[in-house]
Amino acid sequence: MKPEPPQLLRQKLDELINQARLNEGKLKRFQDLELRITAATSLFDLLCTILYPDNAHFKWDRVSLLLLDSEYEIRRVLEQEGIELTEHPGLIFETEQASINSLFPPPLAPMLEQYRAHKHARLFADPNQPPKSLVLLPLLRHRQLIGCLNIGSFSEHRFVGGMNTDFLEHLTAVLAICLENATNLERLKRQGLTDPLTAINNRRFFDQRLTEEMAAARRDHLPLACLMLDIDHFKVVNDNHGHQTGDQVLREVALLIRAQLRSNDVLCRYGGEEFAALLPGTEETPALEVAERIRESIASCSFTNRYAMPFNITVSIGVAIFDPEHDQSATLTSQEHATSEEQLMGKADDSLYQCKASGRNRVLSSGRKNPPEAKILPVIE
DSSP states (O other): OOOOOHHHHHHHHHHHHHHHHHHHHHHHHHHHHHHHHHTOSSHHHHHHHHHSOOTTTOOOSEEEEEEEOTTSHHHHHHHHTTOOGGGOTTEEEESOHHHHHTTOOSSOOOEEEEOOHHHHGGGSSOTTSOOSEEEEEEEEETTEEEEEEEEEESSTTSSOTTOOOHHHHHHHHHHHHHHHHHHHHHHHHHHTTBOTTTSSBOHHHHHHHHHHHHHHHHHHTOOEEEEEEEETTHHHHHHHHOHHHHHHHHHHHHHHHHHTSOTTSEEEEEETTEEEEEEETOOHHHHHHHHHHHHHHHHTOOEEOTTOOEEOOOEEEEEEEEOGGGSOGGGOOHHHHHHHHHHHHHHHHHHHHHHHHTTSSOEEESSSOOOOOOOOOOOOO
């Protein structure tokens, strides 16, 4: 075999050196991004790190992150932190595993493709300026798809079949682990005091706050209102429309109640279809007004089942007031304080029982004042 000319060998050597330098620079950029990902201090910080990379280092024209969030858990975490999800269109959620699986036919490997609107439009927010080529990178944990990182380019030749994706695959492996860890950390922070279905506080949190709010009411000589709320005939909803619809009703009812409360009011899912609320500094008349607004907002709301069929529900609300002016707080022992807290809850629960016994869909107080009797709305079942 005839040896190659020296200048051709030199050219090939220079090309290899240049490619090695390019790869070294690329490796450094990816390592820096991975360090920022692993150093993220919160779930939202982690998401922003990957959604908004430094354009000076990564000339990606479009970036989006699709995550499986079948229980609305990630979205609830972000919303509770005050994050406005509409401000981050590159963050996309799916509730169905099959919807993400459809993007990656076996084997689960990066997909380098030309943009096709019918398949990729949901992955990129701006339909007027979609990418021309893209790479879809699966996020895998325990051999299960938990989402995908999607990178698009306005150049149709940027991402093409046969392109080396080693750096990107390593990045997504790190990202998947960090996402799982961040989500688990948020779950641990909340599961002790938060109801996972409705994303409001649970009974354990409520019991802690009841003690605190009673102590504050005694100290500041201010009233404390307690509301006990129960969805009427909730078993009928589950029986007629299924438990998934029942769960959705609980979530929506929690939102409707919260919408009528102040930021410093305490709301919890007390158990099953029962909710409880504490309204610090609230006397009987305004407490009844709040309760009546809650009752009306729920009674007038149209719920739908999985077949988009509408139905209505109602709630019964019992109200009780702790008035420190009539409480001998100065002489109460800690055990008697606890008894006083139990009495407040007991009075609210008795009022709720009276609502149920007298026809439901109404508000009753343990005191003397009560709103006019509510007009009973027909329930569409």
